Amino acid sequence: MTDALFMPLLFTRDVLDPIPELGARRDNEPVSVLELPFGIKAWLVTGYDAAKEVLGDATTFSNAFGNLGEADEQDPGGLGMTDPPYHTKLRRLLTPEFTMRRLLRLQSRIDAIVTEQLDAIESAGAPADLVHLFALPIPSLVICELLGVPYSDRDDFQALSTARFDLAGEASPLDTIGTSLDYLQTLVQRERARPGEGLLGMLIREHGDELSDRELAGIADGILTGGHETTASTLSLGVLALLQSPDYFAQLASADADAVHRAVEELLRYLTVVQVAFPRFARTDIEIGGVQIPAGQMVLVSLSAADRDAILAAEGHPVMDAFDPTRPAGSHLAFGYGIHRCVGAELARMELRAAFPALARRFPTLRLAVPTTDLTFRNSSIVYSVQTLPVAW
């Protein structure tokens, strides 16, 4: 029988919490069978240890796009759906662009972008929509800085990036991949003619001969789609979580670096906005968490279930389904694990650590302008998010 509930099970939440069925499945059967439509059988991994075993074993599990049976021209390129040795080559090229030393050059731009968006909220006046005035523009503008994308193109970018993750959207995800790659190839050609100071310009200067335009566009696409909506969702849902504890939100205004670090790590864990990792395919028969997975079958790792596994509980902080900003920062899987672990994790952290306290300083009395029940969530999206977040102060 088809597990018709697999979409709600993996993607639907009750406001910020995964539905209880997902937690129950993790607690009873950390590795379980998932019957997908068209008779496809897959495996669902919900336990934290089993999730790390799968994500940490790139020898047994393949991420290659080819496993999905789609035409090659639909391949978005980039890192997420590639295996070594090609993945290793791309990752080596990108890693130097994401070292703390290079990222710190963006810190003052991040601070300035956050301030500009706070000004935009203030001039819009209450009620203001934090998704469109704060959560979406901040990471979009930061990625434009990082890549060297002209500002005039960024609205199109934002629309494409959002559409890419919405499984129930009007355009199929694969169509939007095509449109976004076409745009990015044009950008790459412009950068080839006159390499700028951004990541694309640097890659072209240092490795231009080793990479085709299609490959460069794929790398840029991976960064854009990997870094935009994920950070935007963590920002908007993070504000929603923080506003559920208004006293704590107000304290963030004067919190020291340690407290901000703990709060951001807890938001990343509690929200785990990338609900499911890229599909993995077993190359050989393998046992995970005591369950036999036959060669060739697909494995879906539910990061949101794994990040609430009781195994992560610390002394004095037992309830993993609760948002507890004083919880000691632990090893959550919000950025994944293993060779595909998020390359932009430190950049995302820089944005989140800058944005939340700055928001609390500017609007210490911030509150939701509508009841939570009026909010619309994207319940069929790999990246969980809220459509709008009207606030007043």
Ligand code: HEM
């Ligand atoms: C809060 C924000 C973010 C979250 C929650 C997040 C989450 C993730 C996760 C879970 C993965 C691994 C998926 C898997 O193994 O299947 C990943 C990979 C990736 N992320 Fe992020 N990400 C964030 C921000 C960013 C940013 C800011 C960038 C770039 C500017 C970025 C670029 C990437 C790329 C390129 C990959 C693929 C890495 C590889 O396959 O080697 N992400 N991200």
